[in-house]
Amino acid sequence: MLTPMDERSRVLLSALLGAALGGMAGYLYLTEQGRHVRGQIEPALDGIVAELERARATGEKVREVAREGQRTLNDLIGEDRARAAWESTEVRQASS
Numbered sequence: 001m002l003t004p005m006d007e008r009s010r011v012l013l014s015a016l017l018g019a020a021l022g023g024m025a026g027y028l029y030l031t032e033q034g035r036h037v038r039g040q041i042e043p044a045l046d047g048i049v050a051e052l053e054r055a056r057a058t059g060e061k062v063r064e065v066a067r068e069g070q071r072t073l074n075d076l077i078g079e080d081r082a083r084a085a086w087e088s089t090e091v092r093q094a095s096s
Contacts (some may be wrong), residue, residue: 005013028034 026034028038
């Protein structure tokens, strides 16, 4: 079972993580080899961003289709309820 981290452990972990990220950013932006690596990574990241945008657009389309389906279903149920109420009124009037 995982035990909760105390404050000193969190500070140490945060410092190490910050140092690692800072070192990586420095390497990518301040060295010639890092610039080369960054040049190779950027097209892949652009592709990932484009895929995420397409996925978001697809999600929006799915939500709109679901909303339209719900509206249609509510309209059909509403029409059925109105028809049932109208028919029961006719039956009551005919039996009177």
